[in-house]
Amino acid sequence: NAGVTQTPKFRVLKTGQSMTLLCAQDMNHEYMYWYRQDPGMGLRLIHYSVGEGTTAKGEVPDGYNVSRLKKQNFLLGLESAAPSQTSVYFCASRKESRLAKNIQYFGAGTRLSVL
């Protein structure tokens, strides 16, 4: 049981380049999230999805786009990378159930550097 898998694990981009981060979960969870974590900070929510085909903005959505074409996948795109987007990106998922107590399950992270 893999849980939440993020690819790639590391990436270096030049300013202005684009890339897509992939998150895949095998727990049949309805909700998925993308966060970024900067040094000395907690996690800040970028975008999230409450189901296939739906997405919503979080706290820091600017410069990012997302898509959820399949329930198990949640993609995070950077159209024109900027140095301010250098960060560690985490994907998480959770089940839509009160019994699940809203616990989120996290991937191992993608470390992105934009030069």
Next chain:
Amino acid sequence: SQQGEEDPQALSIQEGENATMNCSYKTSINNLQWYRQNSGRGLVHLILIRSNEREKHSGRLRVTLDTSKKSSSLLITASRAADTASYFCARYSGAGSYQLTFGKGTKLSVIP
């Protein structure tokens, strides 16, 4: 904005000692959760306490919640070197919210 704040920001203790971390928040909650993050890894859920609970235990973990003071504490007893990690409190922002709000975390170092 981050509405959960942990205190202290960093804590260094000897193996075998107890570690206490505090969390404050600003608005009402349904539950409050604590997560652990080992260096270079993702977050792992530790324990959840509901708003109608005052204390909860899980192994060497003890969580308390004071809704009147909007604060929670996480106690790790008999700490081990493997407990070295960052600890975050988190809560959902309002009734029916999908967004989990994290504090900046407490970085715990347990010295063997």
